Amino acid sequence: MLDRAPLGVAVRIARIDWNAMSADEGRRLREFGLMEGVEITPLHRGSIFSRDPLALAVGRMRVIIRARQAAMITVEAAAGDERRSA
Template identity: 80%
Template sequence: MNPKLDSAQLGVAVRISRIDWDQMSHDEGRRLREFGLMEGIEVTPLHRGSLFSRDPLALAIGRMQVIIRARQAAMIEVASTAP
């Protein structure tokens, strides 16, 4: 099993290998798809909420920056982009 996006190192690009769509509500899944979060794309975790919370998580997807909840990031498996 691959690591999850919620524990990925900040500033290091990762590739989404699997998203557990069944764990999300229809609206959550639709929102993430609208952001372009799909298997195979590269994302870079930028920063987490605050000193006391890991929620939310800011991501760079191409030239766009989006915010997702840590709970949603925990449903996304990632892999290294290194060859």
């Protein structure tokens, strides 16, 4: 899941549980370009005491999403990365 993906390592979105989120949340993620097959890089998480929010690099954009939303996104190793799925 994206909420547990290592920071600074590119991953590919394998699946998004669109049914687990509201229509507004889904629309917002799509507007940010977060869809199956897209490569993203988790950059940093909230404060020391919280994992919320999560900053991502999506192409040249920087996007902030909630940890709850990130938990609905399954990721896998990006092309050329031999690590296992997150």
